[in-house]
Amino acid sequence: MSTTPTKPTAATTASTRPPTVERLPVTIPALAEHKRRGEPLVMITCYDYPSARIAEEANVDLVLVGDTAAMTVLGYDSTVPVTVDELLVLVKAVRRGMRSPLLVGDLPFGSYEVSNEQAIATAQRFVKEGGCDAVKLEGGGVMIDRARAIAATGIPVVGHVGLTPQTATAVGGFKAQARTAERAQQVIEDARALEQAGCCLLVFEAIPAPVAALAMAHLQIPVIGIGAGAATDGQVLVWHDLLGLFEWGSPRFVKRYAELRPRILRAIEAYASEVRGRRFPSAEYTYSIDPDELAELQARLAAADSARDAAQPSGSP
Ligand code: KIV
Secondary structure, eight states, rough: OOOOOOOHHHHHHHHHHHOOOOOOOHHHHHHHHHHHHHHHEEEEESSSEEEEEEHHHHHOOEEEOOHHHHTTTSSSSSSOOOOOOHHHHHHHHHHOSSSSSSSEEEOOOOSSSHHHHHHHHHHHHHTTTTOOOOEEOOTTTTTHHHHHHHHTOOOHHHHHHHEEGGTTTTTTTSSOOSSSHHHHHHHHHHHHHHHHHSSEEEEEEOOOHHHHHHTTTTOOOOOEEEESOOOOEEEEEEEHHHHTTSSSSOTTTTTOOOHHHHHHHHHHHHHHHHHHOOOOOOOSSOOOOHHHHHHHHHHHHHHHHHHHHSSTTTTOO
């Protein structure tokens, strides 16, 4: 057997290494403690194992496997079509990649609205099969009952108000919400009702910063904002938005901390060009074999060929 040292590949490293950072798991009481101490909470979406490993190493506090996966990784036009089974595959991969951030799974459209029983059953799948620490659902109104029902079974629930992408059509599309006093009051009342229903955390999406700031004064539980200004207890961004992985623009509230798409594109183009030009793989990326072993292999092959020729009936093609 060759003793040439092997370069670790994604396959060999990923399958054998546990997450690298040892940190105590972030708990629900720890979120409240962050709020009490005025320490902002950091949340990011993840949809796969490598991103979860990075989130862990970057010390984020919460990871959301959002139903944005529908658009960011599954290529749907909206979050509506994604199913529980599709999201659970991603949730499990994320769970395998991290230990300490609190893992929140998004209940997808159609998986919790019909009844409290449906909501509980779906939430239980996210906890039992996916290993989630909490589940998130969107909206106020009847969803407050769903949140209460899930929370009553002991599963931590995260509410989500403001822009609720699963029902974006009903609220006028993907645009900022709560921009009139009446709509803003509704959002704040929904948030308070979700808190009363037992939610442990809220997400405010795409609402004016002053509205979010006013709402904060009426809430005890931590609130994570996305496009809701700086007054919330923390922030969440979508992985692909933060890293600049799409060629199209991002919503106003997204700060792109990197522009990875052009870099990835250049890397793939370079790889394609080197393969086509026979410059990859060069010697450094190949395995060697002891010359004696190679010589013996050639001798064995030659002997096997001769034996085959000798065994062939004469006259056969
Ligand atoms: O699905 C998602 O990623 C979300 C965030 C935008 C908060 O709900």
